Amino acid sequence: MPLLEVQNLVISVKRGKKTLEIVKGIDFSIEQGEIAALAGESGVGKTLSALSILRLLPPAAKITGGKILFTKSGNETIDITKIDKKSLRRIRGKEISIIFQEPGLSLNPLMRAGDQILEALSLHGHHRYDTKVSQIKVLEMLEKLQFSQPEKIMRSWPHQLSGGMCQRVMIAIAAICRPRLLIADEPTSSLDAVNKGHILSLLSQINRDFGTAILFISHDLSIVQNFCSRTMIMSSGKIIVNENRGSNG
Numbered sequence: 001m002p003l004l005e006v007q008n009l010v011i012s013v014k015r016g017k018k019t020l021e022i023v024k025g026i027d028f029s030i031e032q033g034e035i036a037a038l039a040g041e042s043g044v045g046k047t048l049s050a051l052s053i054l055r056l057l058p059p060a061a062k063i064t065g066g067k068i069l070f071t072k073s074g075n076e077t078i079d080i081t082k083i084d085k086k087s088l089r090r091i092r093g094k095e096i097s098i099i100f101q102e103p104g105l106s107l108n109p110l111m112r113a114g115d116q117i118l119e120a121l122s123l124h125g126h127h128r129y130d131t132k133v134s135q136i137k138v139l140e141m142l143e144k145l146q147f148s149q150p151e152k153i154m155r156s157w158p159h160q161l162s163g164g165m166c167q168r169v170m171i172a173i174a175a176i177c178r179p180r181l182l183i184a185d186e187p188t189s190s191l192d193a194v195n196k197g198h199i200l201s202l203l204s205q206i207n208r209d210f211g212t213a214i215l216f217i218s219h220d221l222s223i224v225q226n227f228c229s230r231t232m233i234m235s236s237g238k239i240i241v242n243e244n245r246g247s248n249g
Helices: 046-053 085-091 113-123 131-144 150-155 163-175 193-210 221-227
Strands: 004-015 018-030 035-039 061-071 077-079 096-099 181-185 213-218 230-235 238-244
Touching: 004 046, 018 035, 018 046, 018 061, 018 238, 035 046, 035 193, 035 221, 046 061, 046 096, 046 181, 046 213, 096 163, 113 131, 113 150, 113 163, 131 150, 131 163, 163 193, 181 193, 193 213, 193 221, 213 221, 221 230
Parallel strands: 035 213, 035 230, 096 181, 181 213
Antiparallel strands: 004 018, 004 061, 061 077, 230 238
């Protein structure tokens, strides 16, 4: 049974008086523990497809066809396109997490980095009444993400961190609840070569240590081919290649 199965997904965007189909009936699945890529040039529908999995589409975009089937913990399969907002909140961050493309814009500038990771834990009831236990879990996650001074990072404001550090904090927020699926939307696009390699290594580690499946969104085929076990290439709103490359890189 696939962890995620997208069936004939259609996403339409309203532009003025016109409604345009941007994603045109795509089908794909992700197995438990797999690292799969959704690749292609900018504007082909990759990010909209990814955002639809958590129903985070912008106001002008809507799912107008298809199903998004997800197997929750306990092997219950749900159609994300049909569940109510309360059920959706239980899934976001806990069962499915997302790393957005611009970490500097995604982090709250008015909250310290540690508080933002703690918030992800408390939203899903993890040690809600024991701050000390929660702080230990956050420090452990920051150590796992190779921060040499995790206590200092917890106290830091986003503007005090580099782009690579912000991206690692975003990974901590996304991974702290050990989700079954992690969506990474162009997580290396704004980073230099050294930080790109670092982020990819950390995502591989999360995949290995937690068994988290990863849907990796990218326009860079050279990264995708080395990092992912399967590559799905989109063009003009359709998946035109679905290639299995064996074990994860």
